Amino acid sequence: MVRNTDDLPREAFNETDMRLQWNKFAQRLSDSGQKILSTYMQMNDPVLDGTTIRLELPNEGSKVDFDSGKHELLGYLRGKLHNHDITIEVHVNEVTSSKHAFTPLEKFEKLKSINPAVETLRKMFDLDI
Incomplete structure (x- = not known):
């Protein structure tokens, strides 16, 4: 059965709600041994811009690793926050401090x-x- 995308939930949520679910998922990953993805999720605080979650990572390698595991995270957040418009954008910032x-x-x-x-x-x- 194919669902009409117009029927999917699009409830409003705020950055606090998003970060709470984000951290719960990161902890779940860590507890199940997926420490690398969990670490990437906790390197920087995600920022909410509408329904887009923006995350900054330190290099292209971490972005590739994160992108390979983000689909499960996206499904989790969409379900917990009842909004299927959520997307995640990863920005690489290689500035050495x-x-x-x-x-x-x-x-x-x-x-x-x-x-x-x-x-x-x-x-x-x-x-x-």
Whole structure:
């Protein structure tokens, strides 16, 4: 039997409802040993835009892994939230947030950014960089 898509539920829901069901599904995956997909789901908070859920992942490999398992998640969310218009979009953000320090000066500046008292110690003991 083929269902008419106009007959499928389209109840309103909010971001809180969506995140609650999202986290329940992630926990269910984790409990059943599907830790990778569960981890991807919990890396960043999903954002709701209408009926589209947007998720940001760190690289293309994680997107491919997530996309291969998202159909079960989509079915779960559509059922629990009673809305069959829900879609999931994955955005890859490969921006690296940390720069590695290599020279002694770069290492010192990195330490100083973490704890400004390092500069006081350097001056107190008349240390070279």
